[in-house]
Amino acid sequence: MDNQLIKKARLRLLKMHYEANIGHLGGNLSALDAMVYLHSKVLSEEDIFVLSKGHSAGALYIALWVCGRLDDGSLSMFHQEGGKMTGHPVGGWHQNIPFSTGSLGHGLGLAIGRAFVKRLKQEAGHVFCFTSDGEWEEGSNWESLMFMAHHKLDNLTLLVDANGLQGFGRTVDIASLEPLITKFQAFNVDVQQIDGHDTTALAAALGLQSTQPKIIILRTVKGHGISFMEDRMEWHYLPMTEAQYRQAVLEVEQSS
Amino acid sequence: MRNVTCQALVDLYADSRFVFMTGDLGFMALEPLQKAMGHDFVNAGVAEQNMVSVAAGIASGGLQCWVYSIAPFLYARPFEQIRNDVCLHDFDVKLVGNGGGYAYGSMGSTHHALEDYGALLTLQNMRIFVPAFSEDVTVLVKKMGSWRGPAYLRLGRCEKPKDFCLPNYAPWRRLLSGDGDVLIVTGPLVGGFVEIMGQMDSTHRPELWVLSELPILPSDVPVELIQAIIAKQQVCVVEEHVAQGGVGQMFAHFILSRRLPVQRFLHFHAKGYLSGLYGSQAFHRKECGIDAQGVLEAIRQPHE
Known part of the structure; x- marks a missing residue:
């Protein structure tokens, strides 16, 4: 993917969060590359994207902005009174935001329902679901994984933003599921593990032909692209000061 | 009431397509429906949270979805899925809970449904139907199927006296x-x-x-x-x-x-x-x- 596109997206994400004085940047930056790639290069009109890790709503809004599906006026309403641009997405008001998410462990079941009904109605299109890694501590996800595998939903791709950090610690220190790949493989689905910031690798992984549901584990870095945010848990929560915002912008502008 | 419900759903399906999901229950009751519906009948397994989320996803894709289990497994276990995935979106999901009140008797307290409609009525867009007699079920299934939105059907055991002349159904x-x-x-x-x-x-x-x-x-x-x-x-x-x-x-x-x-x-x-x-x-x-x-x-x- 064009580096300029991702730089543009990253700068806009920072601006939106800074102006709203809102945190949650870490998980947005880990997810942003893949979400921008999906929305700008992959998704067709028939496809559906379900953001299960609702706390990355910022990245979703920016991905839609990159594609021209949200404008600057909409982004200026992020977290504002009387708007719809909430910190966790509210579903239904925008064609590309089908579901309200934010409580973890819901998105995959919803995505499965969409994929299942597409199969029943013989409709075209693919469903993509995007979860976090900490979210896999939710039992409902494993129920969904069983269902998805059993019904061989080959019109569904699950992407896991594995940035290794969750709300109050590292995933390996809290309830480790690593190696996650072997857990998923045990369900007889096609699992790939890639650098989640390498969109060439993502393109290849998405292109794999399969008759099984597909899972792509995106090995990512929380706060990716901003030196003082990378792999630091506090950026799950903190808003930026003016000085931090200026430094972050500078780092993105100077990145290759 | 289960068998009447099954027949009412068979009749409803003949008129309009929907998906039916069960949480691995319905033995000796739902087999005719399973036969009539083919791939539109899904045993989602003992996994009620996923079942309700999937039902919401199916409804969002344009097909009404009915979901069945023993009442407490349907309204209490996946309560957040009903709240977030079904009711917040006003999706066309119909919940059918068998065993309202103490209906499961000596099976034990885990199988009783003593707070089902009270809990569910706190959720936006939810409507509740409590048939008193088997005859009501036929009317209510048709009624529930005829409009789009979340609803809960609380089934029990019909106790109508043999010779009682029941007035036509009304709320x-x-x-x-x-x-x-x-x-x-x-x-x-x-x-x-x-x-x-x-x-x-x-x-x-x-x-x-x-x-x-x-x-x-x-x-x-x-x-x-x-x-x-x-x-x-x-x-x-x-x-x-x-x-x-x-x-x-x-x-x-x-x-x-x-x-x-x-x-x-x-x-x-x-x-x-x-x-x-x-x-x-x-x-x-x-x-x-x-x-x-x-x-x-x-x-x-x-x-x-």
Whole structure:
């Protein structure tokens, strides 16, 4: 993917969060590359994207902005009174935001329902679901994984933003599921593990032909692209000061 | 009621396509539906949270989805999925819970549904249907299928006396006239009242009403019922559900909102497991004092 596109997206994400004085940047930056790639290069009109890790709503809004599906006026309403641009997405008001998410462990079941009904109605299109890694501590996800595998939903791709950090610690220190790949493989689905910031690798992984549901584990870095945010848990929560915002912008502008 | 529900759904499916999901329950009841629906019938396994989310996803894709399980496994286990995935979006998902109240009797407390409609009515867009008799189920399944939105059907065991001539279905029905208190009952429990009161002289018995749809919409409350309340100033509500969020509280709210002149308001409701002992549905009803005989004796007591 064009580096300029991702730089543009990253700068806009920072601006939106800074102006709203809102945190949650870490998980947005880990997810942003893949979400921008999906929305700008992959998704067709028939496809559906379900953001299960609702706390990355910022990245979703920016991905839609990159594609021209949200404008600057909409982004200026992020977290504002009387708007719809909430910190966790509210579903239904925008064609590309089908579901309200934010409580973890819901998105995959919803995505499965969409994929299942597409199969029943013989409709075209693919469903993509995007979860976090900490979210896999939710039992409902494993129920969904069983269902998805059993019904061989080959019109569904699950992407896991594995940035290794969750709300109050590292995933390996809290309830480790690593190696996650072997857990998923045990369900007889096609699992790939890639650098989640390498969109060439993502393109290849998405292109794999399969008759099984597909899972792509995106090995990512929380706060990716901003030196003082990378792999630091506090950026799950903190808003930026003016000085931090200026430094972050500078780092993105100077990145290759 | 399960078999009647199954047949009603078979008939509904013949008219309009929907998806039916069961949480691995329905043996000796749902087989005809499974046969009629083919791939549109899904056993989602013992995984109710996923089942409800998937149902919401299916509904968002344009097909009505019915979801079935034993009542507490359907409203309590996946409550957040009902709240977030179904009700917040106003999706067309119909929940069918078998075993309202103490219906599963000695199977144990985990299988009882004592707070189902109270809990579900706190959710936006949710409508509740509580058939009192098997005949109601046929009407209600058709009614639920005919509009888009979340709903819960609370099934029990029909207790209609053999020779009782049931009036046509309505959300509110007067089953027996009488000169005594206004008595409002919800669910199959009412069958026992019909049985006993049917043998009493109308001058010595309450006026018996049954309510089958919730929440209580003021516009649905029949004029005849309001007139009876005004004339008698005594109301008694009976339900196989805890007091909190129950019909008694809802109807008390209606009475106060309408400023009806009620001098005596009695509410008989489920009280959990008072003795710590367990038994049949009849055992638990009697222990809580919601069985017909117990209620009728209690309301004959003079005013406190």
